[in-house]
């Protein structure tokens with residue numbers, strides 16, 4: 237998606253740049269390669285005895301400049317997106333870490349393995365619907381603390 241958007245953006249920028257250059261490029265008198273000028277120049281064959289029609293090299297420069305600009309914009313866009321993604325990932329990781337630290341601070345330690353515990357709700361048995369502390373190592377460790385009994 238990032239790649240696709242970047243390429244589309246680059247193509248639009250390159251295309252638009254080329255159009256703008258062509259629109260604002262001052263028109264140049266068409267001449268033959270050897271400098272010959274005649275009223276019929278520009279019509280096919282008119283310069284055949286004068287080395288052919290002189291190419292307007294500005295058009296090539298305009299084209300290559302537009303392609304170059306499009307590429308630069310594509311690379312800039314994609315790298316910007318990747319940097320933003322990384323920033324978001326870092327923030328998410330930091331928040332997750334903080335949440336875990338908070339959880340560890342505010343929870344008792346497991347009576348079996350002394351790891352931190354998380355609050356859970358019983359899904360079955362006679363305490364169904366009641367909250368209890370379950371070991372964070374579950375299902376490896378089955379240590380629990382019943383909140384109702386604690387209070």
Ligand SMILES: [Zn+2]
Nearest residue numbers: 346349371377
């Ligand atoms: Zn445990």
